[in-house]
Amino acid sequence: MSAIVWLNGRLLDIADAHIAPNDRGFLLSDGLFETIRVANGQTPHLARHLARLEEGCAILRLPSPDRTLLTQAISDLLHATNLSDGSLRLTVTRGTGPRGLVPPATPHPTVLIQGTASTMSVPAPVRLGLSRYRRDGASPLARVKSLACLLSVMSRMEAVAAELDDALLLGTTGAVAEASAANILFLREGRLQTPLIADGALPGTSRARLLDGGFCMEGRLLPQDIKTVTGAWLVNALSLTAVSGIDSHDLSLHAELDRRLRAFLFSA
Structure with a gap:
């Protein structure tokens, strides 16, 4: 695959793609991103990602890039790079601005696609630990794919230092929210559930597809209820990963349910 990116309307060699030093995304994390799966040269769930990007832009009062422009940009980049299977990272910032927090009256967003x-491949099962960091489900920022990812970075670093694979964050409500870079599915009493948006779960695209498809329901899980969980999976746009345990609580692996979930999520 060629090292080519799409930046502000142009296909460029990555060495020639430059972001301005006063870009608010670089200075203030003032922007959003989407991670989009590519399969057989196609982006099967692009509409969901672009819809979420538009919703996030509206929350941040950030002009949303034209959907037709983004669709064509993605097509051009896939053609230029011959990318068949993998992922795209779509980043949108508010663009350049003067020093300080207040953005320019008429922002000119920076748009980068890589x-x-x-x-x-099927990832190996992972073990999680409860993090000391919490997500605020009442904050509008909990509902967008913000460039400000330090909470996730710090929770993952903490988990790795404890010789775990990932962290499970609680919400400020005290209930389970999500992992550092994925939603989570719990199997309880034979039924799948996923944490509530109000408890800090990001409205993930794969999470939404599973809910729409009737594979799971929303439900609140408190730390003391983890012992009632018999299986779990991390899920995002790119992967489904079985969970082998949460802290000292071991979980079973459910091969047939794993196969069904994987077929639904990634067969197209």
Whole structure:
């Protein structure tokens, strides 16, 4: 795959793609991103990602890039790079601005699209630990894919230092919210559930598809209820990963349910 990116309307070699030093995304994390799966040269769930991007832009009062422009940009980048399987990272910032917090009256967003090649493989099961960091489900920022990812970075670092694979964050409500970079599915009493948006869960695209498809329901899970969980999976746009345990609580692996979930999420 060629090292080519799409930046503000142009296909460029990555060495020639430059972001301005006074870009608010660089200085203030003032922007959003989407991670989009590519399969057989196509982006099967692009409409969901662009809809979420538009919703996030509205929350941040950030002009949303034209959907037709983004769709064509993605097509052009896939063609230029010959990317068949992997992912795209779509980043939108408020663009350049004067020093300080107040943005320019008429912002000119920076839009960057990058591709990464990868093969679709089944990840090994992971073990999670409860993090000391919390997500505020009452904050509008909990509902967008913000560039401000330090909470996730710090929780993942903490988990790795404890010789775990990932962190499970609680919300400010005290209930389970999500992992550092994925939603979570819990199997309880034979039924799948996923945490509430109000408890800090990001409205993930794969999470929404599973809810729409009737594979799971929303439900609140408190830390003391983890012992009632018999299985769990981390899920995002790119992967489904079985969870082998949460702190000292071991979980079973459910091969048939895993197969059904994986077929639904990634067969197209």
